[in-house]
Amino acid sequence: MIIPLQTDTIATSSQNLDEVVVVSRGQGGKRSAKGQVATIDEHLQELNHVELVRRGSYAWEPMVNNMQTERLSTTIDGMKIFYACTDKMDPVTSYVESGNLQSISLNSGLNGNPQATGNIGGALDLKLRKAGFLYDHELHKLNGLNAQAGYETNGHVQVYGADASHSSQRFYVNGGAFYRHADNYKAGDNKKVDFSQFQKVNAFVNGGFRLAEKDALEATFIYDRASDVGYPALNMDVAKAEAFITSLAYKHLFVDSKLESWETKGYYNHITHVMDDTTRPDVEIHMDMPGESWTAGAYSLLTGSFGQHQAQLNLDGYYNRLFADMTMYPGGAAPMYMVTWPDVGTLNTGAALTDDIRLTSSSSLHLSGKLSWQHQRLNNEEGYKALSVFFPGMQQAYHQTTGRIAASFNFSIFQFFNFSIGAGWGSRAPTVTEAYGYYLNNTFDQYDYIGNPRLKNESAIELNTNFNFSILPSFNFSIDGNAFFFSNYIIGQFENRLSAMTVGAEGVKVYGNLSHATIANASLTAEWRPVKGLRWSAKGTYSMGRDDEGEPLPLIAPFTYQSRLSYATGPLSLQAEVKGHARQAKYGEKYGETETAAWTIVNLSAQYQWSMVNGQWSMVNGQWSIRFGVENLFDKYYATYADWCHIPQKGRNIYVNLSFEI
Ligand SMILES: [Cu+2]
Numbered sequence: 136m137i138i139p140l141q142t143d144t145i146a147t148s149s150q151n152l153d154e155v156v157v158v159s160r161g162q163g164g165k166r167s168a169k170g171q172v173a174t175i176d177e178h179l180q181e182l183n184h185v186e187l188v189r190r191g192s193y194a195w196e197p198m199v200n201n202m203q204t205e206r207l208s209t210t211i212d213g214m215k216i217f218y219a220c221t222d223k224m225d226p227v228t229s230y231v232e233s234g235n236l237q238s239i240s241l242n243s244g245l246n247g248n249p250q251a252t253g254n255i256g257g258a259l260d261l262k263l264r265k266a267g268f269l270y271d272h273e274l275h276k277l278n279g280l281n282a283q284a285g286y287e288t289n290g291h292v293q294v295y296g297a298d299a300s301h302s303s304q305r306f307y308v309n310g311g312a313f314y315r316h317a318d319n320y321k322a323g324d325n326k327k328v329d330f331s332q333f334q335k336v337n338a339f340v341n342g343g344f345r346l347a348e349k350d351a352l353e354a355t356f357i358y359d360r361a362s363d364v365g366y367p368a369l370n371m372d373v374a375k376a377e378a379f380i381t382s383l384a385y386k387h388l389f390v391d392s393k394l395e396s397w398e399t400k401g402y403y404n405h406i407t408h409v410m411d412d413t414t415r416p417d418v419e420i421h422m423d424m425p426g427e428s429w430t431a432g433a434y435s436l437l438t439g440s441f442g443q444h445q446a447q448l449n450l451d452g453y454y455n456r457l458f459a460d461m462t463m464y465p466g467g468a469a470p471m472y473m474v475t476w477p478d479v480g481t482l483n484t485g486a487a488l489t490d491d492i493r494l495t496s497s498s499s500l501h502l503s504g505k506l507s508w509q510h511q512r513l514n515n516e517e518g519y520k521a522l523s524v525f526f527p528g529m530q531q532a533y534h535q536t537t538g539r540i541a542a543s544f545n546f547s548i549f550q551f552f553n554f555s556i557g558a559g560w561g562s563r564a565p566t567v568t569e570a571y572g573y574y575l576n577n578t579f580d581q582y583d584y585i586g587n588p589r590l591k592n593e594s595a596i597e598l599n600t601n602f603n604f605s606i607l608p609s610f611n612f613s614i615d616g617n618a619f620f621f622s623n624y625i626i627g628q629f630e631n632r633l634s635a636m637t638v639g640a641e642g643v644k645v646y647g648n649l650s651h652a653t654i655a656n657a658s659l660t661a662e663w664r665p666v667k668g669l670r671w672s673a674k675g676t677y678s679m680g681r682d683d684e685g686e687p688l689p690l691i692a693p694f695t696y697q698s699r700l701s702y703a704t705g706p707l708s709l710q711a712e713v714k715g716h717a718r719q720a721k722y723g724e725k726y727g728e729t730e731t732a733a734w735t736i737v738n739l740s741a742q743y744q745w746s747m748v749n750g751q752w753s754m755v756n757g758q759w760s761i762r763f764g765v766e767n768l769f770d771k772y773y774a775t776y777a778d779w780c781h782i783p784q785k786g787r788n789i790y791v792n793l794s795f796e797i
Contacts, residue, residue, distance in 0.1 A: 153184075153240075153241050153242050153243045153246075153257075154182050154183060154184070154240070154241045154243070155238050155239070155240045155241070156178050156179065156181045156182050156238060156239050156241075157237075157238050158171060158175075158178050158233050158236040158237060158238055158239060158264075159171060159233075159234075159236060159237045159238070159264045165181045165182070166178070166181065167180070167181055168710060168712075168738075168740040168742075168762065168764060169285070169740075169762060169764070169790065169792055170283075170742070170760065170762050170792055170794060171233050171234070171281075171283055171296070171794060172233070172283050172284075172285035172294050172296070172762075172792040172794065173233060174233065174315075175228050175229070175231060175232070175233060175236070175239070175261075176194075176195040176197075176228070178233065178236075178239060179195075179197050179228065179239060179259075182239070182241050183615065183658060183660075183674075183676075184199050184200050184241065184243050184257060184656070185197055185198065185199055185241065186198045186201070186692055186695075186777050187777060188203065188690065188777045188778075188779060189368070189775075189777060189778050189779060189782065189784075190223075190224065190366045190367075190368040190369055190779040190782070191330070191331050191333070191364070191365055191366040191367050191368060191369075191782070192290065192317060192320055192331045192332075192333065192365075192785070193229065193317075193333040193335070193361065193364050193365075193366075194224060194225055194226060194228075194229035194361070194364070194376075195226070195228075196223055196226045197209070197226060197228060197259060198256075198690070198777065199241065199243065199256045199257030199259070200243060200244065200256045200257055200617060200619070200654065200656055201256070201654050201656060201678050201680060201690065201691050201692055202255065202256030202257070202619075202654065203223075203256075203690065204218070204223065204226060204566075205253075205563075205566045205568075205569065205625070206253070206254075206255045206256040206563065206593075207253075207254055207255075207256050207257055207258065207259065208247055208248075208250075208251035208252060208253055208254035208257075208258040208259070209226070209227045209228060209258075209259045209260075209261070210248065210250050210251065210258070210259070210260045210261070211227070211231060211260075211261045211263065211380065212260070212261070212262060212263045212355070212382070212400075213248070213249070213250040213260065213400065213434055213436070214250075214380070214382055214400070214402040214404065214430075214432065215250070215402075215430055215432050215451075215453045215455065216230065216378075216380065216404050216406070216428075216430055217406075217428045217430055217455050217457060218406065218408075218428065219376075219406040219407065219408035219426040219427050219428035219457070219459070220373075220376075220408045220410070220426050220459075221424070221426055221459045221475050221476060221568065221572065221575045222369060222371070222410070222424075222575070222576075222577075222578075224364075224366060224369070224373055224376070224408070224410070225373075225376050225406070225408055228259070228261065229361065229376065230357075230359045230376075230378035230380065230406065231261055231337070231357065231359065231380075232296070232313040232315075232335070232337035232339075232359065233296070233313070234264070234296045234298055234311050234312075234313045234337065234339065235261075235263055235264060235313075235337065235339045235357055236261055236262060236263060236264055237262045237263065237264040237265070238262045239259060239260070239261050239262065240259070240260050240262060241257060241258070241259055242254070242257060242258045242260075243257045243599070243617065244256065244257055244541070244557075244559060244597045244599055244617060244619070245539045245540075245541040245559035245560070245561040245595070245597050246501070246503050246541040246543065246557070246559060247503070247505070247539065248260045249434075249436055249447055249449030249451075249487040249489060249503075249505070250434055250449065250451055250487075251505070252483065252485055252505065252507045252537065252563075253537065253563035253564065254539070254561070254563075255539075255561055255562075255563055255593070255594075255595045255597075255619065255621075256619075263339075263341060263355060264309070264341070265307070265309065265341045265343065265353070266279065266300035266301070266302045266307040266308065266309035266341065266343075267302060267307055267343070268302060268303070268304055268305070268306075268307050268343060268345055268351070269302045269303055269304050269307075270304065277300075277301075277302045277303075278299070278300065278301050278302075279299065279300040279301075279302075279309070279796070279797065280297075280298075280299050280300075280795075280796065280797050281296075281297065281298050281299070281300075281311070281794070281795070281796040281797075282296065282297040282298075282794065282795050282796075283295070283296045283297075283792065283793065283794040283795075284296075284792070284793050284794075285790065285791070285792040285793070286790065286791050286792075287317075287788055287789070287790040288788060288789045288790070289320050289321055289785050289786060289787065289788035289789075290317045290318050290319060290320035290321070290331070290332075290785070290788075291316075291317070291318045292315070292316070292317040292318075292790075293314075293315070293316045293317075294313075294314070294315050294792075295313070295314045296311065296312070296313040296314070297311055297312060298310060298311020298312070298339075299311065304345065305344070305345045306342075306343065306344055306345065307341075307342065307343045308340065308341070308342040308343075309340070309341050309342075310338070310339055310340035310341065311338070311339060312336070312337065312338045312339075313335075313336070313337040313338075314335070314336050314337075315333070315334065315335045316333075316334045316335075317331075317332055317333050317334075318332050319331045319332050319365070320785050320786075320788075321785070321786045322772050322783035322784065322785065322786050323767065323770045323771045323772030323773060323783065323784075323786040323787070324770065324772045324786065325770075325786065326772065326783065326786070328367050328782065328783060329365070329367060330365030330366060330367045330372055330414075330415070331365050331367050332363060332364075332365045333361060333363065333364040333365065334361065334362050334363050334364070335359070335360065335361040335362075335364075336359075336360050337357070337358065337359045337360075338357075338358050339355070339356065339357040339358070340354075340355070340356045341353070341354070341355050341356075342354050349387060349388040349389070349390065350385070350386070350387050350388075351385075351386050352383065352384070352385055352386075353383070353384045353385075353386065354381075354382065354383050354384070355380070355381065355382045356379075356380070356381050357378070357379070357380040357381075358377075358378070358379055358380075359377070359378045359380070360375065360376070360377045360378075361373065361375070361376040361377075362374065362375050362376075364376065367782045368578065368778070368779035368780045368782040369578050369779070370412065370415070370418075370576075370578060371410045371411065371412045371415070371422070371424065372410070372411050372412065372414060372415070373408065373409065373410055373411060374409045374410070374411035375407065375408075375409045376406070376407070376408050376409070377406065377407045377408075378404060378405070378406045378407075379403075379404060379405045380402075380404040381402060381403050381404065382400055382401065382402035382403075383400070383401050383402075384398055384399065384400035384401075385398070385399050385400075386398045389439075392439075393439050393440060393441050394437065394438070394439040395438045395439050395440060396436075396437075396438050397435070397436070397437045397438075398435070398436045399433065399434070399435040399436075400433060400434055400435075401431075401432075401433045402430075402431070402432055402433070403429075403430070403431045403432075404428075404429075404430050405427075405428070405429050405430075406427065406428040406429075407425070407426075407427055408425065408426040408427070408428075409424075409425045410422075410423075410424040410425070410426075419638050420463050420464060420465050420466075420638055421463070421464045422461055422462065422463050422464070423461065423462045423464075424459065424460075424461045424475070425459065425460065426457070426458065426459035426475075426476065427456075427457070427458050427459070428455065428456070428457050429455065429456045430453055430454070430455040430456075431453065431454050432451065432452060432453025432454065433451065433452060433453075434449055434450065434451035434452075435449070435450050435451070436448070436449045437449075443492050443493045443494070444490055444491070444492055445490070445491040445492075445493075446488070446489065446490045446491075447487075447488070447489045447490075448486075448487070448488055449485075449486070449487040449488075450484075450485070450486050450487075451484070451485050451486075451487075452482070452483065452484040452485070453481075453482075453483055454480065454481065454482050454483075455480070455481045455483075456478060456479070456480050456481075456514075457476045457478070457479050457481075457567045458474075458476055458477075458478040458479075458515065459474075459475045459476035460472065460473065460474045460475055460476075461473050461474075461475050461574075473518075473521065473573060473574065474515050474517050474518030474521065474573060475518075475572065475573045475574065475575060476518070476567055476568070476571065476572065476573075477513045477514070477515040477517075477518025477519055477521075477522065477571055477573070478513065478514040478515035478518065479511055479512070479513055479514070479567045479571055480511065480512045480514055481509060481510070481511050481567070482509065482510045482511075483507055483508070483509040483510075484507065484508055484509075485505055485506060485507035485508070486505065486506055487503070487504065487505035487506075488502075488503070488504055488505075489501070489502065489503040489504075490502045490503075497546060497547055497548060498544070498545060498546045498547075499544075499545045500542065500543070500544050500545075501541075501542065501543045501544075501545070501557075502540075502541070502542050503539075503540070503541050503542075504538070504539065504540040504541070505538060505539050505540075506536070506537075506538045507536070507537050507538065508534070508535075508536050509534065509535045509536070509537065509564055510532065510533075510534055511532065511533045511534075511535070511570075512531060512532040512533075513531050513532070513571060518571070518573065519531055521573055522571060522573060522585075522586070522588065525585060525633075525645075526587070526588055526589060529588045529589070530588070533570075533588065535564040535592060537561075537562045537563055537564050537592055538561065538562060539559065539560065539561030539562070540559060540560055540561070541557060541558070541559030541560075541561070541597070542557060542558060542559065543555055543556065543557030543558075543599070544556055544557070550605060551604060551605050552603070552604045552605075553601070553602075553603040553604070554600075554601070554602050554603070555599075555600065555601045556599070556600045557597075557598070557599045557600070558596070558597065558598050558599075559596070559597045560594065560595070560596050560597070561594065561595060561597070562592045562593065562594035562595075563592060563593055563594075564592055565586075565587075565590040565592070565593070565625055565646070567586075568584070568586060569586055569587070569590060569625050569646045570586045570587065570588050570590055570646070571586040571588060572584055572585065572586035572646075573585060573586065574636045574637070574643075576637040576640055577627070577644075578779070578780055579689070579727060579728070579779060579780065580627075580641070580644075580689075580726060580727025580728070581639065581640055581641045581727065582627065582635070582640060582641055582642055582643060582644045582727065583635045583636055583637050583640050583642070583643050583644070584627050584643075584644050584645070584646065585630070585633070585643060585644070585645045585646070586645075586646055587645050587646045587647060590623075590625060590646060590647070590648060591623045591648050592623065593621060593622070593623045593624055593625045593648070594621070594622050594623060595619045595620060595621045595622070596619070596620045597617060597618070597619050597620075598617065598618050599615075599616065599617035599618075600614075600615075600616050600617075601613065601614070601615045601616075602614045602615075609663060609664040609665060610661075610662070610663050610664075611660075611661070611662040611663075612659075612660070612661050612662075613659075613660045613661075614657070614658070614659055614660075615656075615657070615658045615659075615660070616655070616656065616657040616658075617655065617656055617657075618653065618654070618655040618656075619653065619654045619655070620651070620653055621649075621651055621652040621653065621654070622650070622651055623648040623649070623650070624648065624649040624651065624652035624682070624683075625646055625647070625648060625649075626646070626647070626649060626652075626682070626688075626726070627644035627645065627646055627647075627726075628644055628645060628646070628647040629642065629643075629644055630642075630643045630644060630645045633645075649682055649683045650683050651683050652680070652681060652682050652683060652688060653679075653680065653681045654678070654679070654680045654688065654691070655678065655679050655680075656676065656677070656678045657676070657677050657678075658674060658675065658676040658677070659674070659675050659676075660672070660673070660674045661673050661674075668702055668703045668704050669700075669701075669702050670699075670700070670701045670702075670703075671698070671699070671700050671701075672698065672699045673696070673697070673698040673699075674696065674697045674698075675694065675695070675696045676692065676694070676695045676696075677694050678691050678692045678693075679691060679721065680723075682725070686723070686724075686725045687721040687722060687723045687724070687725075688723050688726065689722070689723030689726040689727070689728040690723070690728070690776070690777060691721070691723070691776075692716065692776060692777070693716050693717045693718065693719040693720065693721070693731070693733075693776055694716060694717040695714075695715070695716040695717075696713075696714065696715060696716070697712065697713070697714040698712070698713050698714070699711070699712045700712075706743055706744045706745050707741070707742070707743050708741070708742045708743075709739075709740070709741050709742075710739070710740045710741070711737070711738070711739050712737070712738040712739075712740075713735060713736075713737055714735070714736060714738070715733065715734050715735035715736060716731075716733065716734065716775060716776065717733050718730070718731070718732055718733040719731040719776045722776070729781070731774060731775065731776040731778075731781065732773075734771065734773035734774075734775070735771075736766075736767045736768070736769070736771050736773065737767070737768040737769060738764065738765065738766045738767070738768065739764055739765045739768060740762065740763070740764035740765075741762070741763045741764065742760060742761070742762045742763075743760065743761050744758060744759065744760040744761075745758070745759050745760075746758045746759075757795065757796070757797040758795070758796050758797070759793070759794070759795050760793075760794050760795075761791070761792070761793050762790075762791070762792040762793075762794075763789075763790070763791050763792075764789070764790050765787065765788070765789050765790075766785065766787070766788040766789075766790070767784070767785060767786055767787050767788060768787065769787070770786045770787040771786070772786065
């Protein structure tokens with residue numbers, strides 16, 4: 136038998152992954168009640184430690200452990216990609232579709248995947264769905280077909296997706312297309328939310344070619360384009376957000392060796408982001424605000440097994456360019472032009488090592504570390520000179536060295552008891568916005584933000600623990616906690632000497648370092664399976680965030696809870712869910728945050744699956760599934776603490792999703 140050349144799928148079963156949400160077909164794991172038709176954001180909601188910041192109904196920004204994009208790493212199959220919007224309208228998770236992905240993995244805290252840098256809060260890796268080579272001599276060539284359609288009443292959301300695959304021992308290819316369209320949605324009590332529409336198309340191809348028995352080339356191409364995207368929480372919408380994502384990888388598997396696999400991948404991606412305020416009424420000064428991001432990079436990952444050790448060595452490097460500018464058109468006067476991201480070129484190289492050590496049959500140690508070196512240059516003279524006015528003597532090029540190291544110890548007694556404890560230290564360089572941003576208006580606190588090229592790197596010490604036990608085979612209980620102790624925490628600080636440029640802004644903030652800050656999270660999960668098919672689960676999470684003066688940090692979750700009751704019999708499964716959060720009593724008033732009220736909603740869902748064996752496709756079964764559900768059953772009008780400027784969530788929404796696969 137030939138060993139499957141799917142090292143990616145083997146790597147996902149690695150024990151150091153904290154959590155995985157399954158996007159595509161596959162057994163086990165967490166998954167969205169909406170199935171593959173769900174958006175990436177809805178899939179991400181299934182993960183513990185993850186909350187999403189919403190600025191509209193599209194492109195939510197993932198938060199892990201109550202930390203946003205700047206403290207996270209997001210990679211696509213290990214590839215670095217950087218968003219192109221100065222207002223964070225386009226987290227990189229918005230440039231892929233459910234159809235592109237097999238799963239999303241989350242490493243909480245400083246224990247990142249080998250390609251992750253700057254991941255104090257956590258690292259998300261979006262795993263692409265690859266058909267893979269056939270590895271059983273007896274099978275004929277295998278073809279697959281997968282199609283989905285979905286409809287949601289609230290906002291008339293339409294989703295259509297189809298993909299096909301072909302695999303042989305020498306060659307595989309899979310590709311598909313996805314389309315989503317949504318009109319304005321209605322919040323509870325039938326209140327329409329203007330500028331909440333969007334449209335998106337996505338197409339992808341993955342291919343693999345086996346050069347020799349143990350050597351293969353793999354290529355990926357993704358095109359993604361969102362247009363006419365409304366952002367009700369912001370002053371502007373998006374005319375176009377477009378991404379090209381490509382990669383070429385060479386994989387080698389070792390036989391009769393302590394080394395297992397070696398993968399080297401080169402990649403390139405380009406994002407174009409065009410904001411638009413022409414559809415908004417009563418705009419005092421029209422603005423054009425385009426942004427672009429280019430990233431080229433490579434990594435080389437070697438894995439091996441040496442006695443008790445399962446180790447990975449990764450070397451990587453990338454070059455990213457970020458450019459954004461803004462032209463304001465005051466009526467009757469000459470247009471005003473400014474550079475908001477001064478064409479910053481970032482060259483980053485790093486080396487990472489992870490090691491899983493099996494100490495005894497019931498205990499193990501996981502170690503990971505990475506050292507990165509970074510060079511940044513401001514390539515736009517105009518932008519450099521504008522920022523130099525505020526920072527006389529600032530340089531045009533900067534160097535940063537960052538690193539992370541994490542260790543965790545795991546102890547288990549069969550399935551009854553599992554305990555882990557971990558610690559880590561890590562640092563991150565300031566982002567381009569934090570270091571070099573120029574008059575970036577933030578609608579959260581109504582301040583214009585200016586970057587600070589003199590920022591120190593931020594660092595944090597992390598402590599975490601997890602305790603899991605089963606009293607009876609049917610009852611499971613777990614406690615999870617972590618705490619991050621920051622030094623030089625980066626956040627916007629008042630600058631009274633400067634006046635705002637944006638109409639309606641309250642003033643100016645410049646990014647600065649706080650000497651220290653703390654973020655801590657604790658969650659409790661219980662699961663009970665009283666009889667076959669019946670399952671009840673409940674989860675509660677409490678978080679806190681404090682700055683150097685003991686004041687609450689912004690965007691820290693209040694007490695949140697979720698309880699699910701599900702019943703499965705044969706092809707039918709039913710689920711009822713209650714979720715909500717308490718009043719956000721400790722909100723970041725100092726940072727412009729306002730209080731969010733408590734809310735609770737009820738969701739219902741049902742799924743029915745049936746198979747057919749078609750004579751012509753004797754090797755494969757066709758499988759149909761239909762998913763039906765009601766979200767926000769009682770049409771509650773509410774906003775979560777993470778809804779930007781308290782834009783309301785969807786009111787009652789009924790959905791039907793149909794999918795077919797062979
Ligand atoms: Cu934007």
